[in-house]
Amino acid sequence: MAPELGRLTAREIYDRVLVDARSELNRTASALAFSGVAAGLFMGLTGLGVAGALAALPGPGGEFIAKLFYPLGFIAVVIGRAQLFTENTLFPVVLILEERRHLMATLRLWAVVFVANVIGALLFAVLATVTGALKPEVLTELMELGTTAVEQPLLRVFSSGVLGGFLIALMSWLVTSAQRTIGQIAVIWLITFPVGLLGFAHCIASSGYILGAVLSGATSVGAYVVWLLVATSGNIIGGVFLVSLFNYGQVRGGSQLNRRRARRLAENESVFRRRSEQLSRSPKQGGEAEATAHFVCECSNAQCTSEIMMTIERYRHLRSHPRWFAVVSGHQFPEIEPVVEDHHDYLIVERKGKRGELTLRPRPAQTAS
Known part of the structure; x- marks a missing residue:
């Protein structure tokens, strides 16, 4: 049914993911770094959008409306094809499973993009807190987002990071199947909105406003580093094991079925040959x-x-x-x-x-x- 309805099959999505993964692994470290810094900076739009809405809409219902703006950073990053840790960086895991190589290239990609993302988030924090560009009420809400995130119990940070990583990786997988930009934006918004609404930890999306809180003195560097390590671990587990491995198993499982069927055909071919030889004799x-x-x-x-x-x-x-x-x-x-x-x-x-x-x-x- 998929071809008639214009939908990609699971295998076709899988093949697109492999193409994207090879493309990312072939990029130079400098290209990855620039793209990663841009992604970290763009992700500041998540906190900026939420903080701005909270300042403009205080009172009951304001928080829910504010979280509608949480996907802004993800939309900017994904549509702009910037490198975001937990998004494009998880695709090479599928390539490793497929070809049983590229491990060192993937670790290089992860390291460069992760550090670049954090630098980009720090750049956003500087622009938001040091330059005086934001209104005091907006800056207050932004700092509140940062302190609230970093003060969560570490177990909750980890478990919510697993769910956050799962949703972001799932978003990336679904965006790969979307045919038009408007469809991609719809997928990004629908999947990332619950991440903000439910307060799931995302190592880069939350870094912008947590680092803003660090620069303003509302929290410490040590608290941020601990939070970052725990949230990143959860994001990796959620993205790799709940999305990459399952989708790999789904597609490769189909290949396994074909191999089983091929063996049955080979058995029947042997029967056919023997029977044909008997008839000829x-x-x-x-x-x-x-x-x-x-x-x-x-x-x-x-x-x-x-x-x-x-x-x-x-x-x-x-x-x-x-x-x-x-x-x-x-x-x-x-x-x-x-x-x-x-x-x-x-x-x-x-x-x-x-x-x-x-x-x-x-x-x-x-x-x-």
């Missing part, structure tokens, strides 16, 4: 139209042990199409495997999608003359 037993053999069900269930009785002629017909498979009735996936022929005892289904044809499918042997 004993023509009196009848032609292909009557000759039958037991073939294994070609479904993707690794536990399936069902067999299908089929004539050699029908088997040859089955193998005439690279996307056709013979399965016992009930073993098909209707969403992706519509039935093209119903032979009562078994069905012939067609695997849809760009990867429906198995590249490892064995070619049927010709009956010896």
